[in-house]
Amino acid sequence: DTAVSQTPKYLVTQMGNDKSIKCEQNLGHDTMYWYKQDSKKFLKIMFSYNNKELIINETVPNRFSPKSPDKAHLNLHINSLELGDSAVYFCASSQRSGANVLTFGAGSRLTVL
Amino acid sequence: GENVEQHPSTLSVQEGDSAVIKCTYSDSASNYFPWYKQELGKGPQLIIDIRSNVGEKKDQRIAVTLNKTAKHFSLHITETQPEDSAVYFCAAPPLGGKLIFGQGTELSVKP
Numbered sequence: 001d002t003a004v005s006q007t008p009k010y011l012v013t014q015m016g017n018d019k020s021i022k023c024e025q026n027l028g029h030d031t032m033y034w035y036k037q038d039s040k041k042f043l044k045i046m047f048s049y050n051n052k053e054l055i056i057n058e059t060v061p062n063r064f065s066p067k068s069p070d071k072a073h074l075n076l077h078i079n080s081l082e083l084g085d086s087a088v089y090f091c092a093s094s095q096r097s098g099a100n101v102l103t104f105g106a107g108s109r110l111t112v113l
Numbered sequence: 114g115e116n117v118e119q120h121p122s123t124l125s126v127q128e129g130d131s132a133v134i135k136c137t138y139s140d141s142a143s144n145y146f147p148w149y150k151q152e153l154g155k156g157p158q159l160i161i162d163i164r165s166n167v168g169e170k171k172d173q174r175i176a177v178t179l180n181k182t183a184k185h186f187s188l189h190i191t192e193t194q195p196e197d198s199a200v201y202f203c204a205a206p207p208l209g210g211k212l213i214f215g216q217g218t219e220l221s222v223k224p
Contacts, residue, residue, distance in 0.1 A: 043202065056211055101162075107156050
């Protein structure tokens with residue numbers, strides 16, 4: 001069983017489109033995250049939810065809107081996609097907020113043409 | 114806030130050699146230092162970590178050392194193998210819930 005699964009793994013789309021990435025964890029963790037990894041491999045946190053509540057919201061354009069319907073799911077919706085949004089987006093979870101050990105998904109590679 | 118600097122950004126070694134990756138941190142209150150390994154096409158995975166009350170920790174061919182005075186910690190991989198080729202990230206403890214990652218080191222082990 002995959003602990004943190006995200007879909008789709010690859011996403012190619014045109015500028016201006018709206019797309020979503022979904023994430024699910026079966027670890028029973030309370031906290032979930034979205035990280036963005038750019039072409040230089042730098043990992044930057046975007047959002048974090050603890051028990052469905054937003055607790056971290058980094059300086060991210062408001063075209064990005066996370067949603068957590070329950071503590072096992074965290075989705076990321078992106079409106080009006082731009083070229084600079086091209087990256088690999090990683091979902092992760094941890095036992096609780098502030099916990100040190102993160103379990104990452106395999107990533108979703110978004111390419112905006 | 115915490116700042117983590119990681120060096121080198123790329124490292125190429127021959128199979129069987131050792132590899133060392135170093136990180137420095139800024140917050141002297143930091144007390145937990147993990148290392149993550151990211152293989153091609155996968156997400157980062159925790160491989161080893163160390164707490165501030167310990168100076169060194171080993172797990173088979175990998176070890177982490179911590180120098181709290183100098184505020185740096187290092188990952189040591191001995192007898193490197195091709196499957197060690199990956200991107201390695203150090204990290205500093207969650208600041209307000211955020212785990213701060215270093216810039217990453219791309220390790221290439223040549224057979």
